[in-house]
Amino acid sequence: MLAWLRRLWRRDREFVVWLAVLLLLLLVVVIGPSLLPSAYVQSPGERLQGPSGTHLLGTDGYGRDVLARVVEAGRTSLLIALVIAALATVLGSVIGLVSGFYAKSASVLMRAMDALMAFPGIVLSIALVAAIGTGALSEIVALSVVFTPYMARISRSRALHLAGRGYVLAARSAGVSGPRILLTHILPNALPTILVQSLLIFAAALLLDGTLSFLGMGVQPPTPTWGNMIAEARPYLSIAPTFVVAPGLAIVLAVVTLNAISAGLRSIVDPRARALASMFVMRRERRAPRRA
Amino acid sequence: MLGLILRRLRDLAIVLVLVGTAIFFIVRVIPGDAALAVAGDQATPEQVEAIREAMGLNVPLWQQYVTWFGQLLVGDFGTSTSFHTPVAPIILSHLLPTVTLALAATVLSIAITVPLSIGVALYPRNWLWRTVNRFTAVGIAVPEFWLALLLVTVFAVTFGAVPVSGWVNPFVDPAAGIPHLILPIVVLMVGQISTFALMLRDNLIGEMLQPYLRTARAKGARERRVFYRHALPNALLPAVTVVGNNLGTLLGGIVVLETIFVIPGLGSLLFQAVSTRDYAIIQGATIVIAIIFVVLNFIVDLIYLLLDPRVRVS
Amino acid sequence: MSALLRVTDFTVEVETDNGRLALAEEVGFAVRRGETLCIAGESGSGKSVTVLSIARLLEFTAPIRLSGSATLDGIDLVAQDQLEMSRLRGARIGVVFQEAMEALNPTMRIGAQLLEAFRLHAHPRRGVGRAELDRAGRAKALSLLTEVGMADPEAVMTQYPHQLSGGMQQRVMIAMALVGDPDLLIADEPTTALDVTVQAEILRLLRRLQRQRDMACVLITHDLGIAAEMADRIAVMYAGEIIESGPVEQMLRRPQHPYTKALLECVPRPGVRVAGRLRTIPGAVPAPGAKPPGDRFAPRNALATERCHTEPPPVLVDGDHMVRSWAPVTEWTPELVERLTGPEESPVDAARRAPGDAFLVLEHVNKTYARNARRQTTRADRRGAADVSVTRAVMDLSLTIRRGELFGVVGETGSGKSTLGRLMLDLEKPDPGSRIRLGEIEYGRRRRRRAELELRREIQAVFQDPHGSIDPRQTVAQAITEPMRQLLPIGRAERGRRVLELLDAVGLPATTARKYASELSGGQRQRVAIARAIAATPKLIVADEPTSALDVSVQGQIVNLLLELQRELDLTYVLITHNLSLITSIADRVGVMQGGRLLEVADAETLLRSPGHEYTRRLLESNPDPFAPRP
Amino acid sequence: AGGGSPQPTATATTSDDGPVSGGVLVQTLPNDPGTLDMAVSTLQVTQTMGSNVFESLFALDKAFQPQPMLVDSVEMSDDRTVYTLGLRGGVTFHDGSELDSGDVAASLERFFTVSPSGAGVAADVVSVEAPDPLTVVITLAQPRHSLLGELAASAALILPEEIATAAGANPLTGAQTIGTGPYQLGQYQTGQSVTLERFDEYSARAEGDWGGQAGMKHAYLDGIEFRFVAEDSTVVNGLTTGQWQMSAPSNDQYSVLQANPNITLTPIAGGVVNTVILNHHPDSAFADVEARRALNLVINKEDMAAVSGTAPDLLTMTGAFQAPENAPLFSEAGTDVYESYDPERAKEQFATAGVDTIRMLVPSNFPQMVAWGNVLQQELTDIGLTVEIESYDLTTVRAKATDEPGSWDLSLTFISGTVVAPPLINWLQQKYIGGYQNDELDELFAEYAAAEDASAAKQVVDRIQQLVWDDIPSIVLYGSKQYVALDKSVKGFDGNFMLALYNTWLDAS
Ligand SMILES: Nc1ncnc2c1ncn2[C@@H]1O[C@H](COP(=O)(O)OP(=O)(O)OP(=O)(O)O)[C@@H](O)[C@H]1O
Ligand SMILES: Nc1ncnc2c1ncn2[C@@H]1O[C@H](COP(=O)(O)OP(=O)(O)OP(=O)(O)O)[C@@H](O)[C@H]1O
């Protein structure tokens, strides 16, 4: 593990740094609430105070500690986005891999995926949430539906590609059944791609969760999410700007981190991407050639 | 080529029918209806029922579906329960702001992204490269609504440089209209530019590794020519499709920004309709958004087809 | 007479994360006008790196450092800046690259690409307007296209690269290299991706042009047959060094370096029937980072002395001939050759393998593909291609494979060889009306899993691509176990034991079992693939180009392994290949395919002596053979 | 094409301090009801717009007493069952037609069928007759003390006869928006804005000192534009940058805006009564009066008020079901119950009532309701109850409450503190989502209707208020006033509870 990390560090410092940031984020979100004041206990007498020693980021409209709420919101938002990413990944990759491997039989599914992709994500999720009601569960359902097609598309093209590889043909000649090939050959080899994509979905879900919560269609207060905190904070933008700025920055940080890790992972998985990243392109022609 | 277009059109039609059906039923599941929405808090169930009947909302669901779909086929989106007029013209009148924003943001973003990415690809690892890379990483991660709030506070409220919100048709009254557009477009552009720049940079660098550039050099072409005449056009070609792929995000962003900036576009129409439970409008607006999305994607693909001989001539 | 291009002490190094790495070292050679130098050697030996660095083309895509000198007509190319080089390239140096499809700009018309080449060096002079220049360029392009053998140059001018066949693309590449009337033509494996018949035409074309224009030509190839046909002089590269160079006659007939000799011996000779084994070189080409200290070839050289292993050998020059060795061999005896490349059993009569009864029977087999179905993953196709026309990959093919024979299938690219293989393996469903039967098992009728497994126990496969043939996420042991688990009624422990047996049988150490594909060389992977194929004790093995991605020296090892296994396990083979020399030297019967049809089936000798079909005759004629008498 | 941000430009040229004519005032409203029809739509936004356009036979003055508006004379028979109303002559509708008794009869007919308050009146009405063009005779089955007040309701608006019949229960469309008010509908851009224009043929009453909605109305403004802006911060930003001149921002903005010298804050007359609605469905926790009392004990009304962000000067900490300014209906009976606060006892009472879970339906449109919900949740959780919150927009809350009547225990609302009769308080009605039914209350309502005069009526009101705090159909949290924020150029606005803009003008200086 340590050796692996060291190797990684030598290969791609930035990636390791982002990994550390993610770990830190998770750590803060997991153990933070037990160190900070309660994110829920209201003290209407201490509403909308600016940053101070006791309340590092001030208090909100109920006199709750904003920092504690940002951390608690991180817990909710990250968890929800994670569950969404997980669901979309599982659903999407099953649909994609199956329809890619049995190329002919499954175009119906992909047509349905196309139809889903014809809605801009936010519009589809608004419609779905409006229909099935607000709350964490509905949001998870709605956003999973939104993101599944993206995963399906990626994993399908991956499966199409893998289905022609020699080892798949060899497995078929060895009498391995279709489902088993999917499980033992296609899935493991598509996994890196799926993982990269699922991290992107994680990040995108975080953003969309922010937007939905902001529009009041996500998780409902008093449970904080970054999005609904910003919505709650809107009226106070001029009085207590930290209240708006903090959760927004948290979203940006989390999304940047996830995207960076996804990109780093991609460059590990796909060496070409790495070659691209480290390419140097145009050279000065009027320079004396380098001699050894 | 023609057959290809026809097949795409057929697929498009299938997708739109699915979209329409889906949205019809999704909308009906939303609790509450137009009668309840207009009656308000003081009304009694009898009164709501009376209004419901007057609005024709107590017809069986399947009957509503059949009627609606039949009308849709002849371009009739039905009648709005809150506007009391046919939906099609309403949607049409709300189309302009949305389309203006989408086009302006896209065109401006491209205009900025292309030279920027060229700079980045030409002189990698210098300050520009680092700045752009950081900007794109953050730009993709910033929630539009949040950025909008901050920019409004800083530029509109504090400095009063631009209006806080609202919409004036910039084609009728540019002097008043354009300032209203500045903030929403800037917010949209942040995301757009980041996405485009990232794609274009990857495309360009990928293209710079292509063997045919070696051929060009072997012919005696200088780097400038190799880059501008060979690598750049070929890198820009597939980037066209990025514009299409990103359209969903863009439209989504516009929908949210319209509510923040009080712009009478499709997005705010949709929100308004959800709160008044105006089914005809919700359905119409969603379908139109889906159509815009699908059709523009189709057009983008078509442009790509036309531009790229690899696909065009086969 | 002084050389046009003189390369001395030319070293190419690349900067890597782990420091500098020499890719080519102390290379030296000279080419005169009107002369062709062939640089031959196995893959990875540094051929491309050397010549592309001479043209100074490599440094755009890799952090390269050069030393030594390469003078073109007195100009030291290594000392020029790229601005100066861009004046030389195209005008004095023309380059033809390997994959023409990739080397041409896909979005520019052929005409535009040729015109560009012209304009880059034809400067408008006083009195000559731009329009006039363009007209001149057009005329030049058209005449060149005609010169390289285009039937309708006007039409070609308006086409895009992907609309042309591979051969035509390569002709365009050549025309483009000639636009500036260069003195030196560099061609990096210009025919590798082409069919032999097309290859022969391109080579003839190159030779003609070179003679007519009195160009100096540096031709890279890994095929000594091509070198034999084209070269005035041959330089053989190994692990970044030129180990021997000299006039073609001497190089082919009296090579002094063991490697040159071994390389020649490895090439199967068409018509010389091998029943025992092919000659091979043990081991594999070392990677740039892992070059042995002394003579680079010493570890694979059975004749190597102690000194060869430890000290770099001297360069011995004798007139036109150069050899880098401690112990050049001037007189090759059969014993020496045998020590170097292994024993070759005496040619046995083809009848040695008595034909058995009918085993695999194909009757009126057809296979039609919807065109483009294969490119489903590309964007354009996802969007639904309208072109519904079909490809008939296999057409009305009837064939009987007999028990115990080695049946070869040859044919050009796209002739349907692989499709036939997949049909035989029941990995693909033939069109209705086709009948395929293996022993008692009818292919189309099997529905149940038991019947399926029954078939799989009989027939197994080895595929071409050594990179794709083993799942990168599986260990070698897992890969080999897979068919056993499915097809053999044996337990875990038994399977584990058998894995080791099989590894031993294919000549791999037991430690290989725990390795992953990425840790193996191409030849080792193919050995694993073979072990997997024989794991479930099949009777018939279909091998689709099992050696075409491998170097000649390794190719022999794999073929020997196949032959050995056939003897031991009593196997029947269907061997698909495009290598005519190879197949005629080992197959009992050969089927020739073209455009989905099976043109003829004959035993190897008959085929060579009196080909029954015009196409077969052309194939045989085009087949490059270093042992054929020089024209 | 949209209207942009027209800077109010006063065109008139009169003196410095007096009213000036001209200019367009832009007022923001949080949402678009889709109609100005105050009969069908009971929403506050509808009233705000409609009150400039429509008039009723009577109107409430600043003391919330009915005064004649379209009528000139009222005669009541001795048994208080026959009212003969003489209409004012020379009143014209916006479409140019003249008001006559036929219009009134048809409009009242519509009022009786569509409006919630009309339905109450209808129960007592025997006939509405129009013996001659300027006389309307209303015959009742029994005396009804609140009749004139009820006829003063905005829902009892008077329309031309054809329109009243044609519209029926449908909300009025733009073309049907024809009233007798000082402003007429210009353009209705659904979802965006509504513009009103001055109605030049408006015939005003002469009484200048009645206040409220009653008496003389003068349209100084050339026009009024209502802009629909949902977002509170946008509303405030627009106000501060002068994009609009009048808005009703959320409570929290009060102190911010107060500090802004360019903005005047005006409390709105009357006020609202903030209430926890209790569900009386058998499946509800609050079907049991013990649980209702327990809930009252656990609610800290001060905290509720604080968390709503309402400025102290706008608060009235009373448990009355109507605002203090609505003197005829304001009663302090039962204050002791309202003021009692004892979580410990509440805990015991909940236990005896066997209640351990409370299901809340919280409308998400109103920040203060969300806030109450949050505080209430905490208070209940603190005494060991489980609280399940569901939060939806108002329409959904209503739909859920009606469609699944047993699925919730409490919800939140605020009601107008200025209704004209106790039966109009929605949470006292059986038909309301809470489904409260109490025979004693029905008798009191009957007594109220039969009351001979104001003081008799007031006594009944006191008894009703007492009953409310004894049986607790719903829990009044506190009373508060709403406020509007006005640009300092807005002059003459009296804070009338409809936010009607006649008698208001824009001062250019
Ligand atoms: N940019 C680079 N960085 C590091 N190693 C390189 C680079 N380019 C080439 N090499 C290595 O240099 C060695 C020689 O490569 P080269 O392409 O010259 O071989 P070749 O003789 O042309 O073989 P082939 O027949 O496969 O074309 C190979 O091992 C290759 O992996
Ligand atoms: N899965 C497929 N879908 C569509 N067309 C196919 C498919 N497989 C093969 N073809 C087409 O069938 C023809 C025969 O292909 P096949 O791969 O059998 O040729 P081959 O003789 O093996 O060629 P090569 O020497 O290049 O391997 C080609 O034109 C090819 O494009």
Ligand SMILES: [Mg+2]
């Ligand atoms: Mg090479």
Ligand SMILES: [Mg+2]
């Ligand atoms: Mg093949």
